[in-house]
Amino acid sequence: MREEAIKQDIENRFSASSVTVPRRQRIIISLPKDSLFSFIAFMKEEGFLHLSSIICVDWIEEDEFELVYHLTSFEEGIHAMVKTRISRTEGTYQSMIPLFEHAQTYEREIHEMFGVDFIGNQRLTPLLLTDWKEIPPMRKDFNTREYSERMFEHE
Amino acid sequence: MDRANIRKAIKDPHKWGEKYSLWVTYFCTGCGIMEIPPTITARWDAERFGVKPMATPRQANLFLITGYVSIKTLKAIIISYEQMPNPKYTVAFGSCPIDGGLYYTSYNTINHLDRYLPVDGWIAGCMPRPEAIFIAVTKLWKMIEGGMVDGYKRYEENIDYYRRNQERVLGREFIESSPAPMTEEP
Numbered sequence: 001m002r003e004e005a006i007k008q009d010i011e012n013r014f015s016a017s018s019v020t021v022p023r024r025q026r027i028i029i030s031l032p033k034d035s036l037f038s039f040i041a042f043m044k045e046e047g048f049l050h051l052s053s054i055i056c057v058d059w060i061e062e063d064e065f066e067l068v069y070h071l072t073s074f075e076e077g078i079h080a081m082v083k084t085r086i087s088r089t090e091g092t093y094q095s096m097i098p099l100f101e102h103a104q105t106y107e108r109e110i111h112e113m114f115g116v117d118f119i120g121n122q123r124l125t126p127l128l129l130t131d132w133k134e135i136p137p138m139r140k141d142f143n144t145r146e147y148s149e150r151m152f153e154h155e
Numbered sequence: 156m157d158r159a160n161i162r163k164a165i166k167d168p169h170k171w172g173e174k175y176s177l178w179v180t181y182f183c184t185g186c187g188i189m190e191i192p193p194t195i196t197a198r199w200d201a202e203r204f205g206v207k208p209m210a211t212p213r214q215a216n217l218f219l220i221t222g223y224v225s226i227k228t229l230k231a232i233i234i235s236y237e238q239m240p241n242p243k244y245t246v247a248f249g250s251c252p253i254d255g256g257l258y259y260t261s262y263n264t265i266n267h268l269d270r271y272l273p274v275d276g277w278i279a280g281c282m283p284r285p286e287a288i289f290i291a292v293t294k295l296w297k298m299i300e301g302g303m304v305d306g307y308k309r310y311e312e313n314i315d316y317y318r319r320n321q322e323r324v325l326g327r328e329f330i331e332s333s334p335a336p337m338t339e340e341p
Contacts (some may be wrong), residue, residue, distance in 0.1 A: 130226050130227055130230075130263075137262045142262075144261065145260045148259065148260050148261060148262060148266065151324065152266040153266060153267075154320075
Protein backbone atom coordinates (compact mmCIF):
# COMPACT_ATOMS: atom_id res chain seq x y z
CA MET A 1 0.00 0.00 0.00
CA ARG A 2 1.31 3.42 -0.96
CA GLU A 3 0.11 5.09 2.25
CA GLU A 4 2.14 2.67 4.39
CA ALA A 5 5.22 3.31 2.28
CA ILE A 6 4.85 7.06 2.79
CA LYS A 7 4.32 6.48 6.51
CA GLN A 8 7.56 4.48 6.73
CA ASP A 9 9.42 7.15 4.80
CA ILE A 10 8.16 9.93 7.09
CA GLU A 11 8.98 7.99 10.27
CA ASN A 12 12.52 7.36 9.07
CA ARG A 13 13.21 10.98 8.24
CA PHE A 14 11.26 12.78 10.99
CA SER A 15 11.64 10.86 14.21
CA ALA A 16 9.54 13.32 16.27
CA SER A 17 6.43 12.82 14.14
CA SER A 18 3.54 10.49 14.81
CA VAL A 19 1.82 9.14 11.71
CA THR A 20 -1.52 7.33 11.47
CA VAL A 21 -3.33 5.97 8.43
CA PRO A 22 -7.03 5.90 9.41
CA ARG A 23 -8.17 4.56 6.06
CA ARG A 24 -7.30 4.39 2.38
CA GLN A 25 -6.09 7.70 0.90
CA ARG A 26 -5.76 9.43 4.27
CA ILE A 27 -2.66 10.20 6.33
CA ILE A 28 -2.66 12.18 9.58
CA ILE A 29 0.71 13.49 10.72
CA SER A 30 1.33 15.48 13.86
CA LEU A 31 4.70 16.92 14.65
CA PRO A 32 6.32 19.73 16.68
CA LYS A 33 6.20 23.23 15.27
CA ASP A 34 9.94 23.56 14.68
CA SER A 35 10.08 20.86 12.05
CA LEU A 36 6.82 21.66 10.27
CA PHE A 37 8.25 23.94 7.59
CA SER A 38 10.92 21.47 6.51
CA PHE A 39 8.34 18.69 6.66
CA ILE A 40 5.95 20.46 4.30
CA ALA A 41 8.86 21.18 1.95
CA PHE A 42 9.61 17.46 2.02
CA MET A 43 5.98 16.58 1.32
CA LYS A 44 5.92 18.97 -1.61
CA GLU A 45 8.86 17.14 -3.11
CA GLU A 46 7.04 13.85 -2.54
CA GLY A 47 4.24 15.00 -4.84
CA PHE A 48 1.85 16.72 -2.44
CA LEU A 49 1.62 19.77 -4.66
CA HIS A 50 -1.65 21.25 -3.50
CA LEU A 51 -2.26 23.03 -0.20
CA SER A 52 -6.05 22.71 0.03
CA SER A 53 -6.52 24.78 3.15
CA ILE A 54 -5.15 25.79 6.52
CA ILE A 55 -7.36 25.31 9.55
CA CYS A 56 -6.94 26.67 13.05
CA VAL A 57 -8.46 25.04 16.14
CA ASP A 58 -8.56 26.80 19.50
CA TRP A 59 -7.72 24.45 22.40
CA ILE A 60 -8.32 26.98 25.14
CA GLU A 61 -7.87 24.61 28.10
CA GLU A 62 -4.44 23.55 26.90
CA ASP A 63 -3.58 27.15 25.94
CA GLU A 64 -2.73 26.10 22.42
CA PHE A 65 -3.76 26.71 18.83
CA GLU A 66 -3.69 23.73 16.51
CA LEU A 67 -2.85 24.45 12.88
CA VAL A 68 -3.88 21.83 10.34
CA TYR A 69 -2.39 21.98 6.86
CA HIS A 70 -4.33 19.96 4.29
CA LEU A 71 -2.08 18.69 1.50
CA THR A 72 -3.28 16.73 -1.50
CA SER A 73 -1.37 14.57 -3.94
CA PHE A 74 -3.14 14.43 -7.26
CA GLU A 75 -1.00 11.58 -8.58
CA GLU A 76 -1.54 9.24 -5.64
CA GLY A 77 -4.96 10.53 -4.68
CA ILE A 78 -3.87 10.89 -1.05
CA HIS A 79 -5.02 13.56 1.38
CA ALA A 80 -2.53 14.35 4.13
CA MET A 81 -3.41 16.32 7.25
CA VAL A 82 -0.37 17.85 8.90
CA LYS A 83 -1.03 19.04 12.43
CA THR A 84 1.01 21.13 14.78
CA ARG A 85 0.41 22.98 18.04
CA ILE A 86 1.54 26.51 18.79
CA SER A 87 1.35 28.55 21.96
CA ARG A 88 -1.91 30.44 22.36
CA THR A 89 -0.60 33.32 24.45
CA GLU A 90 2.27 33.95 22.05
CA GLY A 91 0.19 33.29 18.94
CA THR A 92 2.88 33.64 16.30
CA TYR A 93 3.99 31.22 13.63
CA GLN A 94 6.02 31.03 10.47
CA SER A 95 4.30 31.82 7.18
CA MET A 96 4.04 29.14 4.48
CA ILE A 97 4.26 31.66 1.63
CA PRO A 98 7.80 30.56 0.54
CA LEU A 99 6.37 27.11 -0.25
CA PHE A 100 2.80 27.87 -1.29
CA GLU A 101 2.07 31.41 -2.41
CA HIS A 102 -1.69 31.11 -2.00
CA ALA A 103 -1.25 30.42 1.72
CA GLN A 104 -1.42 34.21 2.07
CA THR A 105 -5.23 34.26 1.94
CA TYR A 106 -5.65 31.40 4.40
CA GLU A 107 -3.24 33.03 6.81
CA ARG A 108 -5.02 36.34 6.46
CA GLU A 109 -8.28 34.69 7.43
CA ILE A 110 -6.75 32.87 10.41
CA HIS A 111 -5.13 36.12 11.52
CA GLU A 112 -8.49 37.84 11.40
CA MET A 113 -10.56 35.09 13.03
CA PHE A 114 -8.06 33.84 15.65
CA GLY A 115 -5.44 36.56 15.95
CA VAL A 116 -2.49 34.37 14.98
CA ASP A 117 0.42 36.39 13.56
CA PHE A 118 2.20 34.79 10.64
CA ILE A 119 5.75 36.05 10.42
CA GLY A 120 6.68 36.66 6.78
CA ASN A 121 3.15 37.39 5.61
CA GLN A 122 3.13 41.03 4.51
CA ARG A 123 -0.62 41.31 4.02
CA LEU A 124 -2.39 40.57 7.32
CA THR A 125 -5.05 43.20 6.64
CA PRO A 126 -8.80 42.80 7.39
CA LEU A 127 -10.47 40.39 4.99
CA LEU A 128 -14.08 39.60 5.90
CA LEU A 129 -15.12 41.53 8.98
CA THR A 130 -16.34 45.14 8.95
CA ASP A 131 -15.03 47.55 11.58
CA TRP A 132 -14.19 44.85 14.09
CA LYS A 133 -13.24 46.19 17.52
CA GLU A 134 -13.55 43.13 19.78
CA ILE A 135 -11.22 40.14 20.23
CA PRO A 136 -11.12 37.85 17.16
CA PRO A 137 -14.54 36.18 16.88
CA MET A 138 -13.54 32.54 16.39
CA ARG A 139 -11.61 32.35 19.66
CA LYS A 140 -13.27 30.21 22.29
CA ASP A 141 -13.24 32.99 24.87
CA PHE A 142 -15.29 35.26 22.60
CA ASN A 143 -18.93 35.02 23.69
CA THR A 144 -20.97 35.27 20.48
CA ARG A 145 -24.34 35.15 22.24
CA GLU A 146 -23.42 37.99 24.55
CA TYR A 147 -22.03 40.02 21.64
CA SER A 148 -25.09 39.36 19.46
CA GLU A 149 -27.47 40.38 22.21
CA ARG A 150 -25.48 43.50 23.02
CA MET A 151 -25.21 44.58 19.39
CA PHE A 152 -28.56 43.55 17.92
CA GLU A 153 -31.00 43.07 20.83
CA HIS A 154 -31.33 46.66 21.90
CA GLU A 155 -34.17 49.12 21.86
CA MET B 156 -58.07 41.48 -16.26
CA ASP B 157 -61.45 40.46 -14.96
CA ARG B 158 -64.27 42.42 -16.60
CA ALA B 159 -65.78 43.21 -13.20
CA ASN B 160 -62.62 45.07 -12.22
CA ILE B 161 -62.69 47.50 -15.13
CA ARG B 162 -64.80 50.02 -13.28
CA LYS B 163 -62.50 49.91 -10.25
CA ALA B 164 -59.45 50.35 -12.46
CA ILE B 165 -60.91 53.37 -14.17
CA LYS B 166 -61.84 54.88 -10.82
CA ASP B 167 -58.29 54.78 -9.47
CA PRO B 168 -55.80 53.96 -12.24
CA HIS B 169 -52.83 55.02 -10.13
CA LYS B 170 -53.50 52.40 -7.47
CA TRP B 171 -54.38 49.81 -10.08
CA GLY B 172 -51.05 50.34 -11.82
CA GLU B 173 -49.22 50.13 -8.54
CA LYS B 174 -50.89 46.85 -7.66
CA TYR B 175 -50.19 44.95 -10.84
CA SER B 176 -46.63 46.08 -11.50
CA LEU B 177 -44.66 45.01 -8.46
CA TRP B 178 -41.13 45.02 -9.77
CA VAL B 179 -38.62 43.39 -7.50
CA THR B 180 -35.15 44.72 -6.84
CA TYR B 181 -32.82 42.00 -8.03
CA PHE B 182 -30.81 41.80 -4.86
CA CYS B 183 -29.50 38.47 -3.55
CA THR B 184 -29.39 38.87 0.21
CA GLY B 185 -28.87 35.33 1.46
CA CYS B 186 -29.80 31.74 0.81
CA GLY B 187 -33.47 32.61 0.16
CA ILE B 188 -32.60 33.82 -3.31
CA MET B 189 -32.58 30.13 -4.32
CA GLU B 190 -36.39 30.28 -4.43
CA ILE B 191 -36.46 33.24 -6.81
CA PRO B 192 -35.27 31.54 -10.08
CA PRO B 193 -38.11 28.96 -10.07
CA THR B 194 -40.54 31.72 -9.08
CA ILE B 195 -39.73 34.01 -11.98
CA THR B 196 -39.30 31.31 -14.62
CA ALA B 197 -41.76 29.00 -16.36
CA ARG B 198 -42.56 26.64 -13.49
CA TRP B 199 -44.33 29.24 -11.32
CA ASP B 200 -44.15 32.25 -13.63
CA ALA B 201 -44.40 35.25 -11.34
CA GLU B 202 -45.25 37.59 -14.20
CA ARG B 203 -48.84 36.31 -14.02
CA PHE B 204 -49.00 38.45 -10.89
CA GLY B 205 -47.14 41.37 -12.43
CA VAL B 206 -44.06 40.52 -10.39
CA LYS B 207 -40.75 40.51 -12.14
CA PRO B 208 -37.14 41.21 -11.22
CA MET B 209 -35.80 44.57 -12.21
CA ALA B 210 -32.23 45.41 -13.05
CA THR B 211 -31.80 48.49 -10.86
CA PRO B 212 -33.40 49.62 -7.60
CA ARG B 213 -34.40 52.93 -9.22
CA GLN B 214 -36.91 51.10 -11.41
CA ALA B 215 -38.25 48.77 -8.72
CA ASN B 216 -40.86 49.15 -6.00
CA LEU B 217 -40.80 45.83 -4.15
CA PHE B 218 -37.83 44.79 -2.07
CA LEU B 219 -37.67 41.11 -1.14
CA ILE B 220 -35.15 40.57 1.65
CA THR B 221 -34.34 36.97 0.86
CA GLY B 222 -32.68 35.36 3.83
CA TYR B 223 -30.21 36.28 6.55
CA VAL B 224 -28.78 39.79 6.55
CA SER B 225 -25.13 40.19 7.41
CA ILE B 226 -23.72 43.57 8.38
CA LYS B 227 -22.09 44.12 5.00
CA THR B 228 -25.33 43.21 3.24
CA LEU B 229 -27.34 45.53 5.47
CA LYS B 230 -25.21 48.42 4.26
CA ALA B 231 -26.01 47.55 0.63
CA ILE B 232 -29.69 47.00 1.44
CA ILE B 233 -30.03 50.46 2.98
CA ILE B 234 -28.29 52.10 0.01
CA SER B 235 -30.55 50.23 -2.45
CA TYR B 236 -33.70 50.88 -0.44
CA GLU B 237 -33.11 54.61 -0.32
CA GLN B 238 -32.64 54.71 -4.09
CA MET B 239 -36.02 53.13 -4.78
CA PRO B 240 -38.78 55.59 -5.73
CA ASN B 241 -41.89 55.99 -3.58
CA PRO B 242 -44.19 54.12 -3.05
CA LYS B 243 -41.97 51.20 -2.15
CA TYR B 244 -42.72 48.00 -0.28
CA THR B 245 -40.45 45.72 1.72
CA VAL B 246 -41.21 42.07 2.33
CA ALA B 247 -38.89 40.05 4.56
CA PHE B 248 -38.57 36.52 3.32
CA GLY B 249 -37.71 33.61 5.60
CA SER B 250 -37.24 33.37 9.33
CA CYS B 251 -33.80 34.99 9.53
CA PRO B 252 -34.82 38.63 8.93
CA ILE B 253 -37.66 38.19 11.44
CA ASP B 254 -35.63 37.30 14.53
CA GLY B 255 -32.22 36.08 13.44
CA GLY B 256 -33.43 32.50 13.00
CA LEU B 257 -30.58 30.05 12.73
CA TYR B 258 -28.08 32.89 12.98
CA TYR B 259 -29.36 34.37 16.22
CA THR B 260 -26.01 34.10 18.00
CA SER B 261 -23.92 34.99 14.98
CA TYR B 262 -21.52 37.89 15.42
CA ASN B 263 -22.09 39.38 11.97
CA THR B 264 -25.77 38.75 11.22
CA ILE B 265 -28.44 41.16 12.40
CA ASN B 266 -31.40 39.77 14.30
CA HIS B 267 -34.38 42.06 13.63
CA LEU B 268 -34.60 43.69 10.24
CA ASP B 269 -37.44 46.02 11.25
CA ARG B 270 -35.08 47.99 13.49
CA TYR B 271 -33.08 49.15 10.48
CA LEU B 272 -35.72 49.31 7.73
CA PRO B 273 -39.53 49.48 7.74
CA VAL B 274 -40.96 46.09 6.79
CA ASP B 275 -44.47 45.81 5.31
CA GLY B 276 -44.88 42.05 5.34
CA TRP B 277 -43.25 38.90 6.56
CA ILE B 278 -43.13 35.46 4.96
CA ALA B 279 -42.26 32.89 7.61
CA GLY B 280 -40.51 29.63 6.83
CA CYS B 281 -37.11 28.26 6.10
CA MET B 282 -37.32 28.31 3.10
CA PRO B 283 -40.74 29.62 2.04
CA ARG B 284 -41.94 27.97 -1.16
CA PRO B 285 -42.73 30.04 -4.29
CA GLU B 286 -46.42 29.64 -3.45
CA ALA B 287 -45.78 31.62 -0.27
CA ILE B 288 -44.44 34.51 -2.36
CA PHE B 289 -47.68 34.58 -4.34
CA ILE B 290 -49.78 34.52 -1.18
CA ALA B 291 -47.70 37.44 0.05
CA VAL B 292 -48.21 39.27 -3.25
CA THR B 293 -52.00 38.84 -3.14
CA LYS B 294 -52.02 40.04 0.48
CA LEU B 295 -49.93 43.01 -0.58
CA TRP B 296 -52.55 43.81 -3.25
CA LYS B 297 -55.24 43.94 -0.60
CA MET B 298 -53.07 46.12 1.59
CA ILE B 299 -52.29 48.51 -1.27
CA GLU B 300 -56.00 48.72 -2.07
CA GLY B 301 -56.77 49.63 1.53
CA GLY B 302 -53.85 52.04 1.76
CA MET B 303 -52.28 50.06 4.58
CA VAL B 304 -48.76 49.83 3.17
CA ASP B 305 -47.04 52.80 4.73
CA GLY B 306 -43.50 51.53 5.26
CA TYR B 307 -41.87 54.29 3.23
CA LYS B 308 -43.86 56.93 5.15
CA ARG B 309 -42.86 55.38 8.47
CA TYR B 310 -39.23 55.47 7.35
CA GLU B 311 -39.40 59.20 6.69
CA GLU B 312 -41.27 59.94 9.89
CA ASN B 313 -39.05 57.87 12.17
CA ILE B 314 -35.80 58.46 10.34
CA ASP B 315 -34.03 59.33 13.61
CA TYR B 316 -34.92 55.98 15.13
CA TYR B 317 -33.76 54.03 12.08
CA ARG B 318 -30.59 56.08 11.67
CA ARG B 319 -29.74 55.54 15.37
CA ASN B 320 -30.04 51.78 15.00
CA GLN B 321 -28.14 51.78 11.72
CA GLU B 322 -25.37 53.81 13.28
CA ARG B 323 -25.03 51.30 16.10
CA VAL B 324 -24.29 48.48 13.67
CA LEU B 325 -22.73 50.21 10.68
CA GLY B 326 -20.82 53.03 12.31
CA ARG B 327 -20.90 56.82 12.23
CA GLU B 328 -19.08 57.07 8.91
CA PHE B 329 -21.78 55.28 6.95
CA ILE B 330 -24.56 57.44 8.36
CA GLU B 331 -22.73 60.66 7.57
CA SER B 332 -22.04 59.58 3.99
CA SER B 333 -25.64 58.59 3.20
CA PRO B 334 -28.01 61.36 2.10
CA ALA B 335 -31.50 61.92 3.52
CA PRO B 336 -34.12 59.64 1.94
CA MET B 337 -36.35 60.88 -0.89
CA THR B 338 -39.51 62.52 0.32
CA GLU B 339 -41.42 63.55 -2.80
CA GLU B 340 -44.18 61.40 -4.24
CA PRO B 341 -43.72 60.34 -7.88
